[in-house]
Amino acid sequence: MQRSSSRPVQSTSTHDLGIDRADAEPIQDQIARQLRELVLGGRLKPKARLPSTRALSEQLGVARATVVEAYEQLLGEGYLETRLGSGTVVAAQLPDVLLSAGKPRVAATPSSPRLKREPARPFRSGLVDWENFPHDEWGRILGRYWRNPPISLLEHNDAFGWMPLRRAIAAHLFEWRGITCAPEQVIVTSGGPDAFDLIRRAVFNDGDSIWFEDPGYVTARRVFTLAGLNCVAVRIDRDGLLVSEGRKNAKDARGAFVTPARQYPTGVTMPLSRRLELIAWANEAKSIIIEDDYDSEYRYVGKPLPAMMSLDRSGCVIYSGTFSKVFSPIIRMGFIVVPEKMIRKFCEERVAYGAPPSLLVQPALAQFMEQGQFAVHIRRMRRLYASRREALLNYFSNEAKGLFTVDAPPSGLSIMLRFRKAVDDVEIEQKLLKGGIEVQALSQYYASKPEKGLLLSFAGFSEAELLQAAKKLVESLGS
Amino acid sequence: MQRSSSRPVQSTSTHDLGIDRADAEPIQDQIARQLRELVLGGRLKPKARLPSTRALSEQLGVARATVVEAYEQLLGEGYLETRLGSGTVVAAQLPDVLLSAGKPRVAATPSSPRLKREPARPFRSGLVDWENFPHDEWGRILGRYWRNPPISLLEHNDAFGWMPLRRAIAAHLFEWRGITCAPEQVIVTSGGPDAFDLIRRAVFNDGDSIWFEDPGYVTARRVFTLAGLNCVAVRIDRDGLLVSEGRKNAKDARGAFVTPARQYPTGVTMPLSRRLELIAWANEAKSIIIEDDYDSEYRYVGKPLPAMMSLDRSGCVIYSGTFSKVFSPIIRMGFIVVPEKMIRKFCEERVAYGAPPSLLVQPALAQFMEQGQFAVHIRRMRRLYASRREALLNYFSNEAKGLFTVDAPPSGLSIMLRFRKAVDDVEIEQKLLKGGIEVQALSQYYASKPEKGLLLSFAGFSEAELLQAAKKLVESLGS
Numbered sequence: 001m002q003r004s005s006s007r008p009v010q011s012t013s014t015h016d017l018g019i020d021r022a023d024a025e026p027i028q029d030q031i032a033r034q035l036r037e038l039v040l041g042g043r044l045k046p047k048a049r050l051p052s053t054r055a056l057s058e059q060l061g062v063a064r065a066t067v068v069e070a071y072e073q074l075l076g077e078g079y080l081e082t083r084l085g086s087g088t089v090v091a092a093q094l095p096d097v098l099l100s101a102g103k104p105r106v107a108a109t110p111s112s113p114r115l116k117r118e119p120a121r122p123f124r125s126g127l128v129d130w131e132n133f134p135h136d137e138w139g140r141i142l143g144r145y146w147r148n149p150p151i152s153l154l155e156h157n158d159a160f161g162w163m164p165l166r167r168a169i170a171a172h173l174f175e176w177r178g179i180t181c182a183p184e185q186v187i188v189t190s191g192g193p194d195a196f197d198l199i200r201r202a203v204f205n206d207g208d209s210i211w212f213e214d215p216g217y218v219t220a221r222r223v224f225t226l227a228g229l230n231c232v233a234v235r236i237d238r239d240g241l242l243v244s245e246g247r248k249n250a251k252d253a254r255g256a257f258v259t260p261a262r263q264y265p266t267g268v269t270m271p272l273s274r275r276l277e278l279i280a281w282a283n284e285a286k287s288i289i290i291e292d293d294y295d296s297e298y299r300y301v302g303k304p305l306p307a308m309m310s311l312d313r314s315g316c317v318i319y320s321g322t323f324s325k326v327f328s329p330i331i332r333m334g335f336i337v338v339p340e341k342m343i344r345k346f347c348e349e350r351v352a353y354g355a356p357p358s359l360l361v362q363p364a365l366a367q368f369m370e371q372g373q374f375a376v377h378i379r380r381m382r383r384l385y386a387s388r389r390e391a392l393l394n395y396f397s398n399e400a401k402g403l404f405t406v407d408a409p410p411s412g413l414s415i416m417l418r419f420r421k422a423v424d425d426v427e428i429e430q431k432l433l434k435g436g437i438e439v440q441a442l443s444q445y446y447a448s449k450p451e452k453g454l455l456l457s458f459a460g461f462s463e464a465e466l467l468q469a470a471k472k473l474v475e476s477l478g479s
Numbered sequence: 480m481q482r483s484s485s486r487p488v489q490s491t492s493t494h495d496l497g498i499d500r501a502d503a504e505p506i507q508d509q510i511a512r513q514l515r516e517l518v519l520g521g522r523l524k525p526k527a528r529l530p531s532t533r534a535l536s537e538q539l540g541v542a543r544a545t546v547v548e549a550y551e552q553l554l555g556e557g558y559l560e561t562r563l564g565s566g567t568v569v570a571a572q573l574p575d576v577l578l579s580a581g582k583p584r585v586a587a588t589p590s591s592p593r594l595k596r597e598p599a600r601p602f603r604s605g606l607v608d609w610e611n612f613p614h615d616e617w618g619r620i621l622g623r624y625w626r627n628p629p630i631s632l633l634e635h636n637d638a639f640g641w642m643p644l645r646r647a648i649a650a651h652l653f654e655w656r657g658i659t660c661a662p663e664q665v666i667v668t669s670g671g672p673d674a675f676d677l678i679r680r681a682v683f684n685d686g687d688s689i690w691f692e693d694p695g696y697v698t699a700r701r702v703f704t705l706a707g708l709n710c711v712a713v714r715i716d717r718d719g720l721l722v723s724e725g726r727k728n729a730k731d732a733r734g735a736f737v738t739p740a741r742q743y744p745t746g747v748t749m750p751l752s753r754r755l756e757l758i759a760w761a762n763e764a765k766s767i768i769i770e771d772d773y774d775s776e777y778r779y780v781g782k783p784l785p786a787m788m789s790l791d792r793s794g795c796v797i798y799s800g801t802f803s804k805v806f807s808p809i810i811r812m813g814f815i816v817v818p819e820k821m822i823r824k825f826c827e828e829r830v831a832y833g834a835p836p837s838l839l840v841q842p843a844l845a846q847f848m849e850q851g852q853f854a855v856h857i858r859r860m861r862r863l864y865a866s867r868r869e870a871l872l873n874y875f876s877n878e879a880k881g882l883f884t885v886d887a888p889p890s891g892l893s894i895m896l897r898f899r900k901a902v903d904d905v906e907i908e909q910k911l912l913k914g915g916i917e918v919q920a921l922s923q924y925y926a927s928k929p930e931k932g933l934l935l936s937f938a939g940f941s942e943a944e945l946l947q948a949a950k951k952l953v954e955s956l957g958s
Contacts, residue, residue: 029782073782078751093752120634130630142839143622151609153809154939155599190669193832201705222831226680272557273572303508303552330632332837352701353672358811360621360840460633 127460178306606939640667657785
């Protein structure tokens with residue numbers, strides 16, 4: 001009975017057990033783990049008798065109590081049993097599923113799908129400026145709050161979110177978007193998809209039809225479609241969604257998803273007359289309008305139209321906003337404002353699913369808004385983005401004559417290049433990507449009959465980066 | 480044409496416009512807002528002619544340019560139009576919906592449903608200790624990280640969460656739960672409901688049957704049921720879910736939702752033999768087991784059984800964990816571990832819905848885990864909770880003889896009171912609540928044929944609070 005680590009393992013033996021006193025793992029755990037592996041690996045068969053605790057403690061040079069502890073652990077786990085007259089044995093009822101498995105699993109290194117992207121290059125969308133974000137103030141508010149948080153947080157159970165944040169959002173909407181609402185109507189969400197899914201559950205039924213701008217916000221369309229709604233593509237003109245076409249195609253739709261402040265992705269603004277036409281339809285059809293208002297705080301010329309919700313007298317508009325563009329995409333937070341009469345239904349849904357966003361962000365964000373830093377930040381960013389946009393437009397108007405025209409709505413974080421002749425915008429997108437420039441082909445936003453164009457987002461890049469990329473883009477398109 | 484603020488408003492007049500130079504609102508905005516309200520209120524009718532900019536500027540005593548700006552704003556919004564020869568008029572096409580509405584909306588104060596709870600009193604569930612939470616360290620990590628965050632965060636787009644956190648979770652699971660998995664298998668979630676909904680979308684179809692412990696975790700059952708799964712109640716015995724009954728009632732179910740470490744709410748542990756029986760069924764039926772493991776780090780006697788997932792050779796177990804009990808419910812974060820072969824499908828679902836949890840918490844939590852503070856915290860809390868549990872059990876064993884027996888599994892954050900004679904536990908719950916004691920009636924966790932009992936959670940209260948409440952409870956039940 002010699003012990004050697006190079007000896008092959010015997011099928012019913014415990015001779016290869018070893019302990020390592022330098023290891024952080026307690027010795028009884030080392031023993032239990034190794035025995036477990038012998039059972040799982042089939043080297044200790046069911047009903048096989050184990051050495052007595054005395055024998056094993058002598059073999060390993062450890063206290064008998066240590067072995068007793070290891071055995072008791074495995075008895076508790078069901079790997080071992082005690083038999084009258086036989087001492088400790090491997091449990092008889094270990095079925096095949098366990099024993100046939102061979103070696104214990106080792107760390108898997110699957111070839112997981114590509115989840116990460118390359119470093120951002122102009123003109124990737126969804127980015128905001130990073131350099132000028134008030135990291136210091138934000139970090140200080142967060143740190144200060146969480147070093148000494150009120151115990152009442154632990155009892156917080158408001159399905160709609162942290163009340164001071166909801167109050168701050170209502171005040172912001174009044175000032176910036178002309179919406180008069182009570183904080184009770186504001187629901188904090190984990191961003192767009194959470195908001196859309198909540199709305200879907202609260203106001204729609206499976207198979208309901210809903211008008212969708214074409215081109216439009218693909219993510220929202222996907223969330224609704226995957227969840228069983230029938231998204232009816234409705235074309236847009238220079239005033240946004242064609243209500244007349246919606247009436248023709250699906251008069252009795254249960255809802256309409258629109259981006260009136262700045263149509264996504266084309267940037268056109270829906271004027272008052274079209275808004276009223278849409279509301280009139282919603283009232284006739286007893287339908288719901290979802291107003292997705294994602295970045296209208298960034299308006300460079302004149303003032304934004306007040307939100308459509310401010311026109312709504314009948315409680316048919318649900319407003320959806322996000323902090324991603326005006327603050328930071330990192331916090332993944334947004335909000336919706338629902339008509340008073342829908343509060344109860346939304347509350348039921350929120351409670352049933354029980355998934356309001358993390359409280360960790362909400363109090364700090366509320367303070368940031370209450371103290372006015374939020375509005376200061378937006379105004380600063382608006383100046384910054386205005387000059388980036390201006391620089392880009394100037395460059396193109398001087399250098400890109402004949403290659404394309406530029407659609408530059410007076411708001412938002414992107415511009416659109418349009419081509420006079422027929423082009424394959426997806427092919428151009430791919431070609432530019434190889435050259436280190438990221439644009440979005442407009443045609444990808446269409447459900448049907450795509451128009452061609454390139455969407456360029458400028459918010460996340462410095463003027464120098466933008467101009468360098470613009471130069472490369474013009475050269476590439478001109479060649 | 481005199482101006483008086485007490486004069487009644489004339490239907491087509493602008494005489495009541497006033498400005499307040501002390502107000503923070505710019506003067507042109509004050510003018511535009513009041514004109515908008517006159518239109519919306521019906522006091523300025525469609526096609527009504529407005530005063531010339533010169534006349535109005537004189538009337539108000541402001542620069543003409545200011546009135547021009549206000550008019551231009553309203554022209555842009557579509558409230559006004561310019562007519563050849565008539566100057567500026569109210570837009571003709573304002574439809575009835577807008578005009579019939581009367582006064583502009585005022586802040587609503589709806590009677591919103593009760594969303595908030597009373598201050599926590601023993602023995603409310605879902606709480607953890609607050610005093611001993613490492614607020615200082617946690618606040619410092621958060622503040623330090625966010626005062627100087629890496630720009631790479633902005634490009635982060637991993638649908639499964641922040642990789643360092645996923646690595647830390649995998650390491651934690653190896654050490655505490657015996658699970659060997661790659662970080663690629665770990666998906667960060669916004670807590671239970673998010674996790675369950677993701678699992679449902681990734682592995683089940685509408686109408687699929689799934690075994691559910693009876694009594695069981697009501698929230699999970701509700702999420703699955705609302706989403707269209709058919710939850711089949713399967714009774715439990717002292718070893719947890721009765722696999723034999725599941726086979727009898729719904730042999731071909733597509734899944735089983737179980738809490739093997741500590742059955743919720745009864746606290747029974749599923750022994751190895753039953754676990755293997757369940758896995759054997761899943762392999763036969765090609766079904767999925769969801770292992771919900773919510774607080775097994777808190778084990779006071781002996782060591783916890785390794786997670787069921789550690790026994791799984793065929794990739795049929797999905798593990799679900801949460802930070803709510805072992806860390807803090809405030810961060811609303813959890814995770815699931817999926818078999819390698821399911822990674823791609825889960826990734827598709829996560830990308831399609833696009834709602835991974837906020838990045839704000841993940842890097843700080845990763846640091847907290849990497850630096851070992853997380854494990855230190857759990858060990859400290861385990862000692863604390865052990866002594867709270869002990870104090871409560873001692874009190875009941877001395878004082879509550881004959882009134883009830885106590886089920887006290889050697890783990891978790893609650894104990895159960897059982898009654899020898901038939902009682903109405905919901906009635907007792909209500910009676911105790913009036914006396915300032917919060918317990919949960921066991922019968923509420925049942926889908927069918929309820930047993931009676933009272934669930935008492937002890938984690939969120941000091942020994943003194945617990946003993947005081949225990950005394951009141953014994954007195955109330957004894958009277």
